[in-house]
Amino acid sequence: MSTPTLTALAVRWRRGAGSRPGAVLRTLLRGAAGAAAAVAAAGLHRAHDPGVLCPLRLITGVPCPVCGSTTVFIEAGQGHWAAALGANPVTVAAAVGLLFAPLGPGHRWSALPADRRNTLIAIALAAAWVWQLERLGISRP
Secondary structure (H helix, E strand, O other), X not given: OOOOOHHHHHHHHHHOOOHHHHHHHHHHHHHHHHHHHHHHHHHHHHHOXXXXXXXXXXXXXXXXXXXXXXXHHHXXXXXXXXXXXXXXXXXXXXXXXXXXXXXXXXXXXXXXOXXXXXXXXXXXXXXXXXXXXXXXXXXXX
16 A cells, blocks of 8 residues: 555645635635625614515415515524524525535535425425414414
8 A cells, every 4th residue: 555645635635625625614704794694684674674575475465485584584693593593494494505515415415316306395395384374373263
């Protein structure tokens, strides 16, 4: 068994583990940018609350599956993590998944067959819609 040369180690570092520190730094920067945007949006929301933004809910009174996503963003910007999670847990899970995707989970998601990904997305949207109907009291008689 031979010892890897410095050049071979450098190439391996750039391809594999070397992209890891870069991906970690990009993930941290992306998270910091998202956090800064959430804090800024929360400040704007305190100054001027536009009310309901979802067109479906505004017109029909029925929430869509992604209702609460803006609330998640605003509550997270104010540091109210439980309220953000309660507004739409699927949005929180999707945001966390997208944030950490470059560190490995994104490759596993991409490796899934398209029909399985679509099924998982449909299940998540259905769960989010049931959550919104319950959260806003629409499922009750």
